[in-house]
Amino acid sequence: MNIFAFERQKETISIRDIRPSRYIYYMAYVLELIFFSVRGNFLPVSTKVFGINGWTIIFAAHMIASLIVMLMWTKKFKPLLIASLVIMLAGLVPYIFLPVGILRFVFGLIGYIGLGGVVTGARCGYAFAANNAERLFGIILMFFSVTMVRLSDSLGADGIFVTVMLPIALLVVLSFCIVRFREEDLEVKEESSKEDARGVYWALAFFIVYFSVDGYIGKLAESSLNEYMYLIVGSLLAVVILVSAFCKIRLSTWHLWNLFLLFSIAMGVFAVLAPKIGTDVPMNFFGGLSYIGWPLCIYTLGSAQRRFASYRLLKKCTLVYVLLSPFTTLSSDWASNFYPEYFPMIALIYILTISFVLLMFSPISYKYLFSSLWIDGLYKPDMTALHEKVEQADQFGKYELTPRQKEVAALLLAAKTRRQIAGELGLSESTVKMHTSELYKRLNINSKAELFKIFGVTGKN
Numbered sequence: 341m342n343i344f345a346f347e348r349q350k351e352t353i354s355i356r357d358i359r360p361s362r363y364i365y366y367m368a369y370v371l372e373l374i375f376f377s378v379r380g381n382f383l384p385v386s387t388k389v390f391g392i393n394g395w396t397i398i399f400a401a402h403m404i405a406s407l408i409v410m411l412m413w414t415k416k417f418k419p420l421l422i423a424s425l426v427i428m429l430a431g432l433v434p435y436i437f438l439p440v441g442i443l444r445f446v447f448g449l450i451g452y453i454g455l456g457g458v459v460t461g462a463r464c465g466y467a468f469a470a471n472n473a474e475r476l477f478g479i480i481l482m483f484f485s486v487t488m489v490r491l492s493d494s495l496g497a498d499g500i501f502v503t504v505m506l507p508i509a510l511l512v513v514l515s516f517c518i519v520r521f522r523e524e525d526l527e528v529k530e531e532s533s534k535e536d537a538r539g540v541y542w543a544l545a546f547f548i549v550y551f552s553v554d555g556y557i558g559k560l561a562e563s564s565l566n567e568y569m570y571l572i573v574g575s576l577l578a579v580v581i582l583v584s585a586f587c588k589i590r591l592s593t594w595h596l597w598n599l600f601l602l603f604s605i606a607m608g609v610f611a612v613l614a615p616k617i618g619t620d621v622p623m624n625f626f627g628g629l630s631y632i633g634w635p636l637c638i639y640t641l642g643s644a645q646r647r648f649a650s651y652r653l654l655k656k657c658t659l660v661y662v663l664l665s666p667f668t669t670l671s672s673d674w675a676s677n678f679y680p681e682y683f684p685m686i687a688l689i690y691i692l693t694i695s696f697v698l699l700m701f702s703p704i705s706y707k708y709l710f711s712s713l714w715i716d717g718l719y720k721p722d723m724t725a726l727h728e729k730v731e732q733a734d735q736f737g738k739y740e741l742t743p744r745q746k747e748v749a750a751l752l753l754a755a756k757t758r759r760q761i762a763g764e765l766g767l768s769e770s771t772v773k774m775h776t777s778e779l780y781k782r783l784n785i786n787s788k789a790e791l792f793k794i795f796g797v798t799g800k801n
Contacts, residue, residue: 357473365465366478368517405456424457536648543644555672574628603630608688
């Protein structure tokens, strides 16, 4: 198998698959990521506590809170989510208005503890209530918005708009989305098989790989702020590549990951060559292109979780990520602090090593993450069109069907067998039989033929 062979995906994602009613689930995660970027660029924490950078303490508390909330997560999550939201607002609203100092640090610490819980909820909504088109749209919107934030910062933007009005607006809309989360909208598998778990773990591995490489990309970019504009140009081009790959060219995530690695290697090479060629332009340009890995890793993980993960598996993944995240972030800091003159070469060697390891394991990762075992689900619109057709046909509201019953109805109308439905939804055949019986009872019918008649579907037997 050739890792750099370009194939085409079986099905393209369309904007028509985006459901306006589900915006709260993909926008909550998007808004949190944009706020995180705004904070990093316009709301600094310069305070040190016991000689430790204040932001390091805040971020550690944020990660621990996110893990704790995830471990406490159940299907009845709304009270936990609302409590996290209240703590977030109680800390972050004063934090935005306070000047740099110990008081801002304290409120920032409180706010980010609450935000840790909110992020957990937003991440679950993104994975388990949004479909692939919605996830992709949201993450592209996030990537473009964060690029604009970086551009504004590089141009010297300052003042009340970016330091107060923008972060407050983001918190208000984020809170609105979180409050409107409904427990019944999050459809999660009851159990994950060992094969399912391998798919999710490989998606998590690629997620961790991006953020470990991103530390080096960021450090290299910081060393050449005079030519930062080329990083922005590269980032904007990465947005175009991402949209084109999914909606026009029909490349798969597998090939986009290869592009990310190629762009990262190119950045490392030009970082080493910069003193000889006398410019950092190529380094920053390829650095911007390599940021394509950020939305890609989030989209890949979210899609894999929706396809394979139970809450139990999601909790294991969160624990693994929290335990590994210090190593992925600290290695670049350590290398740049102790060996600044050799840092470009260290970064290049690190990126090449990561790429080589992924290449060696590519047959396994391809099998469990990118192959036909689940690739169809990555590009399908999650039966959105069929759902909407069915809802329009009989106006589900008067029957008060559950989200699961709607899914079963949609699949039955697509002439799926009980076994096929079980495989599609990650349920046992007995569970599907139970949902079908409850569906028939709710609709006051006794057969598939009657179901087809209600919804005006013909040609099914």
